[in-house]
Amino acid sequence: MEREIRPGVWIGRGVRANQATLNALRPPVIIGNFVTLEEGAIVGPNVVIGQDWIIQSGAKVSGSLLLPPFYEDRLDAFKVVHPGTEIRECIIAGGEINRGQTHEKKIIVVAPNGELAVSALEM
Numbered sequence: 001m002e003r004e005i006r007p008g009v010w011i012g013r014g015v016r017a018n019q020a021t022l023n024a025l026r027p028p029v030i031i032g033n034f035v036t037l038e039e040g041a042i043v044g045p046n047v048v049i050g051q052d053w054i055i056q057s058g059a060k061v062s063g064s065l066l067l068p069p070f071y072e073d074r075l076d077a078f079k080v081v082h083p084g085t086e087i088r089e090c091i092i093a094g095g096e097i098n099r100g101q102t103h104e105k106k107i108i109v110v111a112p113n114g115e116l117a118v119s120a121l122e123m
Contacts, residue, residue, distance in 0.1 A: 002030070011035075012051070026062075041081075050079075058083035069094025070109045 002010045008027025017037035025031075026044030032051040037043060040057035049055070049066045059081040069079070070093035081087060082099040090103050095110025097103070109117045 052079055054080040056081060056083045060086040060088075062087070063089040065091045067091070067093045 002012045004010050005022060006027075009022070009025050009029050009031075011022070011031040012033035012035070014034040015031050015037070016035070017031075018039055021037050021039050021041060024042070025037075026042075028046060029044040030048045031037070031043075032049055032053070034052050035049050036054040038055065038057040041055040042060040042062075043049070043055060044062060046063045047061050047065075049061070050068050052068070053066050055061060061081060064087045066079070066081075066087075079094050079096070081097045084100040085097050086102040086104075087097065088102075088104040090106045090108060092103075092108045093110065095108075095114065095116070097108070097116075103118075105120065107119045111117050
């Protein structure tokens with residue numbers, strides 16, 4: 001069950017993050033079940049992270065929605081945003097978002113072969 005840990009910050013069951021990382025979340029933020037937020041990850045505002053994602057130290061996510069994989073044969077895929085990666089105003093369906101990449105205003109679907117299918121997000 002999700003719980004509000006402070007105004008505008010909701011976390012699910014089994015979230016792995018230290019208190020300093022939780023305190024640094026910028027509301028509004030919803031963190032799903034079993035998400036790992038490494039120390040130094042910057043999350044928010046306006047972020048929803050679905051179940052089982054890993055946001056590594058040095059990654060930045062704002063204004064975005066991180067979903068489970070779209071393809072059935074990728075449901076167990078590793079869902080991670082690597083260090084040095086910035087995600088702004090994106091919708092991402094599962095998979096790995098590699099180091100040092102910046103994605104802004106995109107819809108990203110990770111294909112069965114691990115490749116990113118990227119479309120511009122008109123807002």
